[in-house]
Amino acid sequence: MNVGHPALEKFVARLLRRSTLSTEEVQALLHLPCRVAQPQAHFDIVYPGETVNHACLVAKGLVARFDQMRDGKRQIAAFHIPGDMCDLHSVVAPTAGWGISALSPSTVLFLSHAELRKLAIAYPNVALSFWRDGTADASVLAKWVGNLGRQDARSRLAHLLCEMGVRLELAGLGTRTSFVLDATQEQLADALGLTAVHVDRTMQALRREGLLATHGRTIDVVDWQCFAEAADFDPAYLLLGLPTRAGATQGLKMGRGMSSAA
Amino acid sequence: MNVGHPALEKFVARLLRRSTLSTEEVQALLHLPCRVAQPQAHFDIVYPGETVNHACLVAKGLVARFDQMRDGKRQIAAFHIPGDMCDLHSVVAPTAGWGISALSPSTVLFLSHAELRKLAIAYPNVALSFWRDGTADASVLAKWVGNLGRQDARSRLAHLLCEMGVRLELAGLGTRTSFVLDATQEQLADALGLTAVHVDRTMQALRREGLLATHGRTIDVVDWQCFAEAADFDPAYLLLGLPTRAGATQGLKMGRGMSSAA
DNA sequence: CGGCACATTGACGTGCATCAAACCGTGTGG
DNA sequence: CCACACGGTTTGATGCACGTCAATGTGCCG
Incomplete structure (x- = not known):
């Protein structure tokens, strides 16, 4: 057991990107006790359906939240990079359906629910920032639904x-046009609802189009504008206050009449 | 402007399904002021990318949160039934990428963010229950990701x-084997990442198999066990403490070694 | 040098999209 | 009371994006 692990700073930095916290609140967060673990690639940190009494903070590596079908097929629902709490929401919902797995060799911190809840109750503002953090994750999930479906x-x-790219850049782990994504094509396939074979062919297509270059697991985006265009990417959903693609999706379709009965 | 609308009771009932609240807290919630509107089917209540200063509570009808692509195609990310707050999360994130649309003729209440935030700060326990409610929505989103992907x-x-079925039953609007889902096949298609044509054919297949019967927009599930089996459905993800399908997804796959460095 | 995880390639099959037309119930106006 | 328009459902013909299976290539590590 460990108090005030340096990785907590990354988590606080993440919170501060979306919320304002007082020095006292920040200090309280930075002094949380934790336990450290170093799962290797493919290790399941939390099994689907397990009940936990701690939340999991990524200090190093790439970690995923996944859903598992009866036949064993997996669908990754979220990637987590250093500074992310994979399951901060488990503080208010300790049993859920998902699992958590390390995609690459990682370092993770376990923080007790009791301690986190104590903080959330003592500092209403911290509670709001936790809620907001969860909301950001949910917004990403909603976008993934859109991606998978349409x-x-x-x-x-x-x-x-x-x-x-954007998330790693903000976390200080590269730039949006050049970063390391330490996942196999099979893991990417699990996130994209595709097969590894098709991910490979799709990647090749992007390379052939000159939109992308790869060196090992380093991704280089050649022309961000074109690439974001091809992706239909608008960073608004990350809830980071980043500049929105102008007039992208606003008011494309008008509804028709709404009788007000105030 | 209206104070203490009866639909607030449904919302409180929803919160109480997952959280414990004191009488005082419940009373505070029940006396929230609100504005009422009655959108007809297909009306867009919130446009994608809009910034709002109120959250939206469904009193009657069927409402959806959706994501819109550049080409206008829509993907529904969540259905909301009476008692649900479509965008409680907007209290902590007033601008986001999604839109909200009425799928059937509905009644909705608008509750001011300021009032909701005031409650969340005054009563830490209410803040936790809001956070938990958002977590439940996120859990459903994660499951939808799994469904769409795999x-x-x-x-x-x-x-x-x-x-x-399960959600409507809990809301007192039918039973899980017999309920009204007031959506067109096109709207279902938008939720399922399919086309209306294919939804129709799939529905017919389920009817032919004898799993399902429909009368207008009433759904009758013939054999819940078989149907849940076909759906790979386990209600755990709804975070309602419902009985879990025995040993469903637990520990299907073992990970391999995790060097502990506590 | 051999083994292992991962990337890549090719041949082939299929689930779902697409397009276009017909059908059906319901409300509306002549 | 019929005609017709409209939103929604249903049907059929055709095509393609992606899955499946199986083999081969490639870099890394012991």
Whole structure:
């Protein structure tokens, strides 16, 4: 057991990107006790359906939240990079259907629900920031639903890469046009609702189009504008106050009449 | 402007299904002021990308949160039934990428963010219950990601119907095996990432198999067990403490080694 | 050097999209 | 009371994006 692990700073930095916290609140967060673990790639940190009494903070590596079908097929619902709490929501819902798995060799911190809840109750503002953090995750999920439901493989893959680029850049782990995404094509396939084979072919297509270059697991986006275009990517859903693609989706379709009965 | 609308009771009932609240807290919630509107079917209540200063509570009808692509195609990310707050999360994130649309003729209440935030700060326990409510929505989103990514049309449709059955039953609007889902096949298609044509054919297949019967927009599930089986449905993700399908997804796949460095 | 995880390739099958037309119930106006 | 328009459902013909299976290539590590 450990108090005030340096990775907590990354988490606080993430919260501060969307919420304002007082020095006292920040200090309280930074002094949370934690336990550290270093799962290797493919290790399941939390099994689907398990009840936990701690939340999981990523310090290093790439971690995913996934849903598992009866036949064993997996669908990744979220990627988590250093500074992310995979399951902060487990504080208010300790049993759920998902699992958490390390995609690459990682370092994770376990923070007790009791301690986190204590903070949320003592500092209403911290509670709001936790809620807001969860809302941001949910917004990403909603966007993934849109991607899976209404875009083809090319757009889906491009969108995922755009998202990870922006998030990794903000986390200080590269730039949106050049970053390391430490996942196998099979893991990407699990996130995109595709097969590894098709992810490979799609990746090749993007390379052939000159939109993308890869060196090992480093992704280089050649022309961000074109690429974001191909991805139908608008960073608004990340809830980071980033500049929105002008007039993108606003008011495309008018509804028809709404009798007000105030 | 209206104070203490009866539909607030449904919302409080929804919160109480997952959280415990004191009488005082309940009273405070029940006395929230609101504005009422009655959108007809297809009316867009909130446009994608709009900034709002109120949250939207469904009193009657069927309402959806949706994501819109550049080409105008829509993907529904969540259905909302009476008692649901479509966008409680907008209290902590007033601008986001989604839109909200009435699928059938509905009644909705608008509750001011300021008032809701005031409650959340005054009563930490209410803040937790709001956070928990948002978490439940997020859990449903994650499940939808799984469905869209890894199940075929038949399972997806069946799963959606299972979910709506259970939710409508809990809201007192039918039973899980017999309920009204007031959406067109096109709207279902927008939720399932399919086309209306294919939804129709899939529905017919389920009827032919004897799993389902429909009368207008009333759904009758013939054999819940078989149907839930076909849907790969396990209600755990609804976070309602419902009985879980025995040993469904637990520990299907073992991970491999995790060097502990506590 | 051999083994292993991952990437890549090719041949082939299929689930769902697309397009276009017909059908059906319901409300509306002549 | 019929005609017709309208939103929604149903049907059929055709095509393609992606899945499946199976083999081969490639870099890394012991």
